[in-house]
Amino acid sequence: MNQSRRLFLQQSAAVGLASMLPFKTASAETSLPIGVQLYTVQDELKKDAAATLKSLAKIGYREVESFPLQTVSPADLRKMLDDAGLKCPSAHLFFGLSETDKLLDQANTLGAHYVVSSILLPNPVQADQLSKVLDIIKTFTLDDFKKIAVKANEIGAQAKKAGLQYAYHNHNFEFRDYDGHTGYEILLSETDPSLVKFELDCGWMTTAGRNPIDYFTKYPGRYPLMHAKDFPADTPVNTVIGVDPKHPPTEIGSGHIAYKPIIAAAEKSGLQHIFVEQDPPIAGMTSLEAVAISYKALRPIV
Template sequence: MIKTTSRRTFVKAAASGLAASFLEIPSMNASPLNLPIGLQLYTVGQEMDTDPAGTLQAVAAAGYTQVELSPLTKTSAKDLKKMLDDAGLKNPSGHYILPDLISTLHEKTHQFGQEFMVVTVPWVADPSRFKPDPQLGQIGVFIAIIKGLTLDDWKWNAEQFNKLGEQINKAGLQLAYHNHNFEWKSYGGVTGYDEFLRLTDSRLVKLELDCGWATVAGQDPVALLTKYPERYSLLHIKDFRKGFTPRTTLMDKDPGAPVPTELGRGAIDYGRIFAAAQKAPIRALFVEQEPPFTEMPALEAIKVDYEYMKNLKS
C-alpha cells in the first residue's frame, strides 16, 4: 500500500528528480519529434499485474527508454521504482485520478521524479448522485460519471485544476489533462473540452493530446495542435481500425464502434500529426494501445508499435 505525504513534502521532493527525467539525449530510438519513444504502461496492464519486473524488461528490450505510469498499477512505489531502474526506464510522467490529487498527494510521484502529473478523467463534486454498475467495479464509477457530466461539472473541474495546478507549478511540476473522446460532447453548441480550455490557466494546466481518442470523437489532431499549440506538452499515440463511426461515447458495442489496432495498421495518419506537432512545445510522447489485443499479445504489439514510430517521418 502506498503511503501518503503532505503536499509541501511532495512537491519539494518531486521537484528534486525532474532534471534526470528529461536530460536524456535522444538517440536511435528518437521519434519524428526527436524525443524518446515512450510507452504508457496501461498498454501492458495485464502483464504488469502478473509479472511487473519481467514486463518492464520486455518493454525495454522492445526499444522503449521511458514509460508513463498507469493509475491502475498494483505494484508498490518502492518496488516499481527499483524495477524501472533495473530495466533502465525513465518515468517523466504518470496518470492520476483527480480525487486522489485533491485529497492527498502520493509518495509514489516524488520517488520517480516525474515532471508531469496527468489527470485521465474528470470528476464531480458529488459522485453519490451517480449509480454505477457494481459489476464493473472502479471502472463503473468512471463510466457513470463520464456519461452524466454536465457543463457545470466541466466548470467545476476547471476550478479544481487551476487550484491544484498552482500548487504543483510552484514546485516546478506540471499538471496536465489527458483526453478521451467524451470531452467533445456538445452542450447546446459548447463542448466540455472547449469550456475546460477556456476556463483553465494555460500556464498551470497543460494537455496530453490522445490523438487516437480525439480522432474517434471526430476531431482532427492537426487542427487541435494548430489552434492550441501552447497548451499541448504531451502526446498519446494510438490507432483504431478504419471504418469506425465517430462518437463521444465509450464502451459501445455497435458495428461502427472503434476497434484498437497496432500503429500503422489503422485509420490515423501520424505523419501529418507529427508535422503539426513540430510547432507545439511537446516534451514527451507515449505509445498507448487499447485492449483487447486480437491480432497478437500486448508484448508483441508494442514491438510493432515501436518499429512504426522509429521509422515514421513527419
C-alpha cells in the same frame, strides 16, 4: 589549397555538424524518444513487472507513462524502471479519488514531472459509486465542465508547489456538442495555461470527429504530452465514453490515423513526450507484441 584537401575539409565539417543534430532514421534515437503508457501492458506487468519493463526497453522504448499499479508500490516501480534503463516523465493518477498531496508524492517518487488526470469528475464520488463513473460522465453538462476546469486549476496549483506540472488527458466525451459548444473548449479557455497543460489523445480525439493537427496548431505550448492510439478505418464518429467492442483500438499503423503530419504539427507546438497506448484486451497477440508493432510504425517518423 588543392582540390582534394578542400573536399576533405568540407566533408569533415559536414560530418561534425551532422553529429550535433537529431538524426531521424528508423533505428537511431532522436531528440523525442517514444514512450509507452503502462496501462497497455498491464496484463504482462501483473505477471512479472520487472521482466516486462526490461522487454519494453529491448523493443526500443526509453520512457514510460505510469498508471496506478495496485500490486507494485511507486518506490518498487521506480527501482524496476531504473534497472531497465527507463525514465518515467509522466504519471497518470486518480485525482479526486485519493488525497492530491499523496498522489503528488507518488509522482515525485517515480521521478515524474507531469501528473495527468485520466478522468476528472466535477463532484466527489464515494467508493460504491466507482462502478457508475461511466454513467456519471454520460450525464455531464457544460456546467460540469466548468467545475472540472476549477478543479484542474486547483490541482495544477498544488502540483506546481510540489515541483510538478499537471495535465488533462482527453477521451472522446469532452467533444460532445452542446448547442455549438463543447466541454473541451471550456477546459482550454477556463484553465490557467501555466497550471494546466493537456495530453492530447489522438485516437480518442479523432474518434470524436476532431483533427489533432488543428489543436496542436491553435494552442502552441499547451500540449507537452501526446498519446498515439489508432482505431480501425471503419470506426464511426462518436462521443460516448467507452471502448466500442466492434471497433476496438488497434496497433499504430494498423488503423486509419496518419501520424506523420500529426507529429510534425505536435513538435512545432512544443510536444515533449509521445506515449503509445492501446486499450486492452488486445486480440490475437500479447500486449508486448502489440506495442512492438506500434513502436516500429512510429520510429521512422518521429
